[in-house]
Amino acid sequence: MTGHGAPDAGPPIDLEGMLRRALAPVDPPEDLAARLDETLTSLTDLVAEELEAWELAAVRDPRRWVDSVARPAAAAAIGAGAGAALVVLRVHQTRGRRRARASDPLDYAEKTVRAVADETRRLLDR
């Protein structure tokens, strides 16, 4: 299918060859590969970690910061919802900020669970 240019277009062109050159494969940015690697590797562990953190904080004082819908919503989103991976990814991406703001490990756990609940609500509100 090469060389079928219009009659007045001059010499025939190797269209397929040019298409191969014009649409050359594009290397993904290095940070994307690293980020995806990290996300996919830690995906399963992270879900367990977030749920574990919820249990820890809930035992301490569930009325203080978790509203009555937070856990079912978060569990549904993480366990089965279409946005599960997104929730995990977004919470994972902000872990450094939460760690820096947390006064102790328990505080960090609480902040993490809040982040899961917030992201879940945001997703459900879409």
Next chain:
Amino acid sequence: MDKATLDREFTELYRAHLKDVYSYAYYRVGNHHDAEDLTEQTFLQAYRHFERAVAESDGRPLRPWLIRIAHNLAANLYRDRSRKPQTPIDDTQHLRTVHTTEDLVEGRDELARILAGVQQLPDDRREALIMRFALGMDNREIARAMGRTDGATKVLIHRAIKQLEQIVATPEVATR
């Protein structure tokens, strides 16, 4: 298949096809920022459904399945944004990014003309050409990725190339 084996196989799939998915995403959306988002979401979505896909694939390659996920996500992305499903590729930056200096000296204008022509094709024709020429997929793979028959895919690609020939043969159209 146990979880560890499944995860290992997914990792292999991801490493083998990251460049394919990224290339598809880049030519589909026209910029690196959205292409990164689309690639990331494609693999997260694929991870969720990997076990079922492996079970249903009967040993066939999973690349068309991955590209189909990217295709659906891209369609959703543009439906959400309520705008035309294509950002024009920045020819100058794109050509500098993916081609060698020698390539550019030889035919920068021609490549830019081809690229501009591809952007003007209807979505399905453009996608078929991206799969064929950027990813090197054969008709059968493209058919699976696009949910068409092998015959319909062959016709689609033939028509895409014919239309592109007409576009690039008309300078004022090609550079629009």
